[in-house]
Amino acid sequence: MDIGEHRTSASMIALGTALVTRTVKRGAGSVDTWLMRHAREEHALTIGAQVAEEAKLAAALETGARLPVRGQDRDEGLPRVGELTVAEIRAVLRPVYEDVARLVTAVLDASPPELVDDVFERGVLLHGGGARLYGLDAHLRQELSMPVHLVESGADTAVEGAWLLAAEGPVLELA
16 A cells, blocks of 8 residues: 555555555545645644645644644634644544445455455555554554554655665666
């Protein structure tokens, strides 16, 4: 699973080849957008992307915690400090988690049975900046009933892979 800013992809890879790949145009950035919408609709507070990003990261706080958020009053246009609870933030995260679980299931459904069995034994690898969304790995473990592993340097995996390919020599021969 590659969970990026604006898209999430899942692939079944065997012998260095992606046999099945599915992608949705939703990623970690979607959570920021949904948090901005939630603050506007539920708290009459317009917040920016940076404040939404900070709120997304606050999902790791204890359940009863409250997060002060600075923004602009939706109706009066004046600056104001509102408050989001960790429970609210986690509720906004939940649809993304469910989309990711559906994406994994779609790839598994389209994959050869012997490879699916391998995944059930070895697990799913999560990488990309969005892979570290609070509780995503635990949600997937529960929903999919299989191991889920976070790649150590999840946000840098694509760059590191490209570097390794380039170090091996030309990948493509141009005519």
